[in-house]
Amino acid sequence: MGDAPDTEASPAEVLARYGEKVGESCSADLTALLGREVSLAPSGVERIVADRVADSDAPIVHQLCRATGGLEADVHVLLPRPEAARLAALQLDGDEEDPPDAPLDAEKRASLQLVTKVVAGALEAVLREEGIDVAIETRDAREIPEPASDPTWLTGEVFQRLRFELAMERLPEGRIDLLLTLEDGPAENGAPGSTILFLADRDTEQESLEELAGTLGWPVSVSTADRLDATCLEDAGAIVVPWLVGGRSGLEIVESLTGGEGERAPVLMSSEKPTRPMVMAALRAGASSFVRRPYQGEELRRRILEARGEHEPAGEQAEGEPDADT
Helix, strand or coil: CCCCCCCCCCHHHHHHHCHHHHHHHHHHHHHHHHCCCEEEEEEEEEEEEHHHCCCCCCCEEEEEEEEEECCCEEEEEEEEHHHHHHHHHHHHHCCCCCCCCCCCCHHHHHHHHHHHHHHHHHHHHHHHHCCCCEEEEEEEEEEECCCCCCCCCCCCCEEEEEEEEEEECCEEEEEEEEEEECCCCCCCCCCCCCEEEEEECCHHHHHHHHCCHHHHCCCEEEEEHHHCCHHHHHCEEEEEEECEECCEEHHHHHHHHHCCCCCCCCEEEEECCCCHHHHHHHHHHCCCEEEECCCCHHHHHHHHHHHCCCCCCCCCCCCCCCCCCC
């Protein structure tokens, strides 16, 4: 009946060893969900660094999941956009036509999330069967228009990638990737305040930054680097630090904000033209995430929620936040 569970194996080792079992479970569940024959066959497992995850700028859909319990890590489900569109269309209305390769609207993103929950559920079931007590929570899905050129969408440095070849009855073949973060998961944040603190070069930026409050759903405050003190930090629920601010290195500021003991608000770094080395340096300095400037309220809100270990409740959005289709 197969090998006995190896409780000493790491989750990454279990993923490599039992990828076929994950594929079989996922195939059966997706076939039941979509009403048509679906097959996921593992085609390779490898340890991979972040800048090799995306080898082109063909758009992808990125589903973030969070594993807790016996495994504390981010789990990423990655699909090329054509495959995501086909799966969403099948779940939504069973359409046999191959949908166009176009951005997914809100309805299709919601349908796709049901599909990726099946994938995450299959992984959770196999890990539990192999002796790892884990729960995997599915969070929001989002499209990445240029994954190879955008170094900010995937945080972390090293991953275990399990690639599946995807076959769907009467539709073109594709693939689904599962990424498991091999570093330690994000540290637990304490109870941050409610204000989002932005560091800026000059007071003239204050008005434009404060306009983000409506989309973010939290109050906003602005400080220059030379005025940053305990009073500014006291009520901060997250701090956004530019790569260069007030003639100072943002990395030095991040290190000063994230070092030491006690509860601290998560810090996000920003730049108009981020690169992979910049993102990695920021994470090593203690930043929780990296965002692109000029700031986009919806994207920034999502990054802050992730950094705080939270997520947007289903069906809710911040006051003033635009609908996904606008």
